[in-house]
Amino acid sequence: MEKKIGVYICTGCGIGDALDIDALSKVASKEYKADICKTDAFLCGKNGIELIKADIEGEGVNTVVVVGCSSRINTDVFNFGSDKIVERVNLREQVIWCHTNDDEDTQMLAEDYVRMSLAKLKNLNIPEPFIGENLSSTVLVVGGGFTGLTAALESAKAGYKTVLVEKEDTLGGYVGKMYKQIPTKPPFTDLEENSIPALIKAVEDAGVKVYTSAGIAKTDGGPGMFDVTIAQNGSETEERVGAIVLAAGAKPYDPEKLGHLGFGKYENVITQLMFEEMVAAGKMEANKVAFIQCAGSRDQEHLPYCSAACCIESIKQALYVKEKNAEANVYVYYKDIRSNGQYEHFYKRAQQEGVIFVKGDITDISESDGQLTIEADDHTMGTKSEADEFDLVVLANGMVPSAALGELIEEEAAEAEAAAAADEPKVTVPPIIKSNLLNLEYRQGPELPSLKYGFPDSHYICFPYETRRTGIYAAGVVRAPMDMLSAMEDATGAALKAIQCIESTMKGEAVHPRSGDMSFPEFNMNRCTQCKRCTEECPFGAINEDAKANPLPNPTRCRRCGTCMGACPERIISFKNYSVPMIGNMVKAIEVPEEDEEKPRILIFACENDAIPALDMAGINRLQYNPWVRIIPVRCLGSLNLVWVNDAMAKGFDGVLLMGCKHGDDYQCHFMKGSELAEIRLSKISETLNRLGLESERVRATTVNIMDYDKIPAMLDDFAAELEELGPNPMKDFQ
Amino acid sequence: MIEQTNKLPEKVKYDLTFAREIYSLENGAYIKQCMQCGMCAVSCSTCDIMDYSPRKLFNLIKLGKKDEVMQANTFWYCTSCCTCKARCPRGIPLVDVMHDLKKYALDNGYCNYPQAAFYKAFWAEVASRGRSFESGITARYFLIQGLDEVIKYMDMKDVGIDMLKHNRLPFLPPKKVKDLGNLKKIIRKAQELAQREARS
Ligand code: SF4
Ligand code: SF4
């Protein structure tokens, strides 16, 4: 596309008073030869927009540079259709609101930002969306228990063709075996009838295609075009689906491992599920019953986590006993009663019915004549305690996600590569367990990577239901331990996510956080060395390998983070609107003053997800910071290509700072590993810098979350002060 | 504040008979919903000198420890300041529960605490006249406690003299309230109702 560039400088919001607008215009029209350069006192107002539209129509402007406020606001106002490029230069939040007005340094900053944007435009093109062939809008739900049925029902009700696969011969799963279920509505005190029969009927009525006694033999493709092979009774069927909800549930923790609580030793020590089935069959006769909570859960020897549902399940079961005989003696031994949210009412109800709750650790369970005695350390009273003549002891044995049942796939140490990469620190890969649920045809492994304890969760704050495989959404107890109410919410949420993914894929758009982004990575294959870095580092498993070991991108799986672009040592991966040369041009467009001018320069690569909003917030709060900084937004620090840092150092920048999200266990990175990868890559550059005679302290990474905006000035000032200690970059003179 | 150490037996054994009896008192059922959060214990102004904090007392009731509960000073040391009642997240009217426990203790012959004697003296005095009469209460109190107790209380004589000086300790009893008969009827009826409620 031949670009016709129109630069529109807004003088509103105080910009006109703080800067020399004529000088700015000259940068655009003289230095960068923009076709049109105009100013307006209120660019986002009716007249301002008209001004731009008139040039689009009359002059054929197709590339609009809006010089004004942050690109995070007024996006709808400055939208001139998908065939026009719109580039924003942020003079408001990141220049005049956080730097001295009418000042030489502030003016230089503003001019540099205009240069950077115009330089970036040289290589930038309008993305052409990737629309796959033969796209499907069917939702596949794996698992026919409470969560799966709910998800299937919700997606069918939303008008999407839905397929459900269940491995058992009947639907219903764990909940299906229950006598009654916990309350799911106010006042949260009453037992409810089992909802599974009604749910099954609703799912059938909604026209969901159900496969029972069936499993997924293979999942190929990506969003919009998953080809799923369903194995059923020895035969195989193929279904093409658009997105997948994984609702494979959990299994009760193996009670055989709870011998210390008498399981397997005494006949009358049973599990929650056994108790449920006993009551449902009308065979529960016991009048003195003890429930033992956390039998396995919250125990480093067994399951380190809280299984989240057993407390209220035991409360419910205690009420079964009381329902049958109000005089029955019911005891619940617990570590803590975790009756989250509204279930506090349910807990209180059980107390009112006279269920005795004992906070204590079981020290011994013994039996004589079929009656059980429990000894415990009673923590509220601080004594040892004993209770006897129990007819039945029920263990709350917790849950293990189906995704954790299987063998951990050891990362194959591909010898040659491993040797080559031996000196490079490697990012830790999330564990993948061969659990036979999805059998993905993905280069990175056959199942979803897990976050912790085998739960295939992804971002624990920002993206519930989201997994690390685009288009596959985990819901219910396979994702995290939870009660039925949360599972219901999960099922609905995941169904909606699946639908959102299908719709976005149809339009060739990314799912969040870059929702609406039409770009996708393009590979210049003739220079590929088959190093496989892109394949390994893509956080979403979007890149497979073809028969000749070349990277094989699956654009619909891509979430447009650019991690592959940052990873490629050959720099052959790029997006139409984001590429290594584009950012490189921005770096080169910045004017770095000579050493004797005593104006240092600091380059900041800031992640668009948290760091850029935090910088904007600093501006909104009028926090003043160092004017030597030049900020370049990046999609994710994972897209950082080391050549940018090289360019910056060669150009004479005194320091480079990477601002990304927190990584590690409780990471906040929206693309899982971006900031971690950037730091690892950075550790490689230190050596190069040292070799060039440059101090490696000049290049630094830091983490920022959106609420850290108030710390930004100090962060930048401290870095500037340290750079001053080091003195100017000696490369300046070579420019 | 650190909760007092108490006089617990080495090992407790749960027995619900006593618990059920206490639950049947007017406010007794509330005890069931105590979740042992300890708010009452940290709020209580006399918790330091109690044998068991309210929280622990409730737990002892649940365990069925009749003697420990009834011989405890806890409810006798409750000053009815109402802080616990106002703060209990489970809405337990602790002060009312404490009153029930006092009454239960008296009815069941657990009257070893001087407060129990005072309780009785005050009540008898008010019931007989419809008004309180300090000298009368004192006399009744010493009668219940046994006269040799008086010696122990001699060191309180200054208080008595001060009260006399300020006209707070009249020698002559006040007049009975008008229509004392009707007041007695009201009290009788209330007692009947309380008993019936407790039985249901
Ligand atoms: S829900 Fe209750 S019983 Fe289950 S693990 Fe959590 S605290 Fe323990
Ligand atoms: S942009 Fe991100 S999601 Fe897409 S292929 Fe590259 S690394 Fe994977």
Ligand code: SF4
């Ligand atoms: S990282 Fe670059 S060179 Fe390596 S395999 Fe991927 S595309 Fe090829």
Ligand code: SF4
């Ligand atoms: S404050 Fe209420 S719920 Fe908490 S321990 Fe005291 S009585 Fe129990």
